[in-house]
Amino acid sequence: MDFFDMFLNVGFWAATVRMATPLIFGTLGELICERAGILNLGIEGIMTTGAMVAWMWVYQGGDLWTAVLVAALFGMLFGYLHSIFSVYMGLSQHVTGIGITLLATSLSYYSFRMLLPGVTTPPKIIPFQPLPIPLLSDIPVIGEAFFTQSPLTYLAFVLVGVVAYILYRTPVGLAVRMVGENPMAVEVQGIDVYKVRTGAVMVGSAFMAVGGAFLTISVFDAFYFDMINGRGWICVALVIFASWRPGKALLGAVLFAAFDAIQIRVQQSSASFIPYQFFLMMPYVFSILALIIMSRKAAYPKALLVPFRRGQR
């Protein structure tokens, strides 16, 4: 296959959009947390949890959309736990976040094993089916690539706009942005800094969990160990790439997914003398390069990683 033919291929674009979806959820979630000044390295574990509980809910006979809600709920739970340590107690956000990832991942595996003992091949469920959007899906090529996707994919794209609107156009969005810049500026206006930060971390974590759920109840139909496979960490990098802006976060997620899609196709079609690991590496190399270029002028939320303690000298 010629390299450039790939970009005319419907399958390639459809795959890009599909693979971008969990990254969009995760990146948006991380972005919300960081805009409020809290780094959430629990993301990898929270995505794992979302993937597990959503799948388990459906496997036990639950409905797909309720599964999404259950995943979001579990995400909020771990987000709340992260807040207790990082917001209320002001502990190191790095350490707490990695702790949450280890805890959430292990608990997910443990529960999976406990609930389904003695299962060797992962059991399957019936996942979300592609939902062609009337009229739009009839457009040749584009219709098939972009408008015959999982409902969760549409949700991810819509949420980008919703998050951007809330952050920049509503009072609560202003409070979130401000609490990430200077918590004291929020406190003196009579708003509870802890509540704003906790709320942002919980909502952000819900996004992450839904991103994980997308993998088990939309792309695949089963839960595997290690299936998140570093996507959470990629989201953390994408937030920097995006300079903490939702629109750029979408761009970054799609770009990364495109590299991933290219990688898979090139790997399948190229001469065998190039080791396949080389292609596996490609998206990460590109994302590091993009990060270096983009983050040079990145303006961090000023209070990111800075704990706020009330009533102390």
Add this chain to the structure above:
Amino acid sequence: MADTDTVLRVQNITKTFGDLIANDAISFSLKKGKVLSLLGENGAGKTTLMNIIFGHYSADDGYIEIFGNRLSASNPAEAIALGVGMVHQHFTLADNLTVLENVILGTEPLWKWKQDKSAGRRRLRELSEEFGLHVDPDADIKSLTVGEKQRVEILKALYRGAKILILDEPTAVLTPQESDQLFDTLRDMLARGLSVIFISHKLGEVMAIADDIVVLRHGKLVANFPIAEASREIIAEKMVGEAVPQPERQVMEKGAELLCLDTVSVQDAAGQKILKSVSFNLNQHQIIGIAGVSGNGQKPFSDLISGMCKPTSGSVSLSGEIVSVFEPQKMVESGIGRVPEDRHVQGVVGDFSVEENMILESYMTPRFSKLGWLQRKNVSDHAKALIKAFDIRGAGPETIVRGLSGGNMQKVILARVLENNPEIILANQPTRGLDVGAATFVHEQLFEARKGGAGVILISEDLEELLAVSDQIAVMYHGQLSKLMPVEGVTQQQLGLLMSGEGFATQKETKHNAA
């Protein structure tokens, strides 16, 4: 006491932090349309008390009444709702957001689908007009000057309908002209029925604007009287607890030249000129004061003299010899003693003991180290002698420096610097944050060193200090240094004008320099 004019009553407020009693049963009241000035040295408990009124802290005992309503929730929302506005000493603004965004946060319910920015902008403009506080609502905070930021802080309070305004050391960061402007605004507000609590330790300002004076010392209220009964001497005495005689500057013939800067320029890492063609002479028996709003080149100036950066053009000579190597160690060896600007960052190692801090610049001398081993006994004796000589209180050789008060920490630094009998003393903000007693001690030491033949460079933002201590004064502005002026005949107003850039090279020329 129950008269209708009382807008704020502080009753028996007590607050402790661990062992420290920050506020000890403090009571006073504020009347409508009046200015109550809260005075006290650093650490007297002024800011703590204001933070209790505004709801940042909760008091351990006592209560606060605002317009007859007792505060109960101890959070800022309650205080704001009752009409209290506070301008904090350190600005509480988010730099990357606009003026408008900083002002309107918290003025509407959080859960609303649309933020009414245009109504907010209109209201902000009206308030700016009404009180003469001009600032562009859509400017980013980071692009504003310090004076403008303070206007935003006041506007924030007015926007919330504040009837009582608390100003915590508002003039600390302003030029005299900006301060005058602030006072005009305050008088405007008083005329409209607002009441003000004004915290300061500059007596001149207090005498100019206050109606009533409350003095705190070590957390206790020690005086509460109307301005008519006050004088500078009485207030100063109340603040310190005893009358502190100010050391008099003696006129002295200047001696041989110690330091000469000839059209020296310095560039920062980004290639910006941060010191522009500065020329300067320092002689023996001379104290030269450098005035200026901080950030106008004082840092590169003192970094240069202490060897932490080097000139990109021009020359520096010490006692007539041109300096070619700019290294801190070299400069110390050439007889420069440095009292750094931020004593916590560059002055002491907080987690080291007093004795260790005292040998930071001389630990490698044979007296303190032999064959790579520290001479513990010498180090300890050295510290004991200096503790005695410099009256460093509450400390032994092994006390950790972090636990000392600002004044005693500064004494540790002074002791280290002065015991080497430096020819040149570079004192950058040596009395910032110190109480009157400690500041006086610092001045006495500088006079003493000058008598012994040293030349002193005193960089300060406190004009009263500069005028009292210096023989000659120059002003820094945007990296330029004005001519040296004999202190006799220089007024604060003149210095203020220079500090705001009047009389310096024209814009055109500075632009040319920057390009």
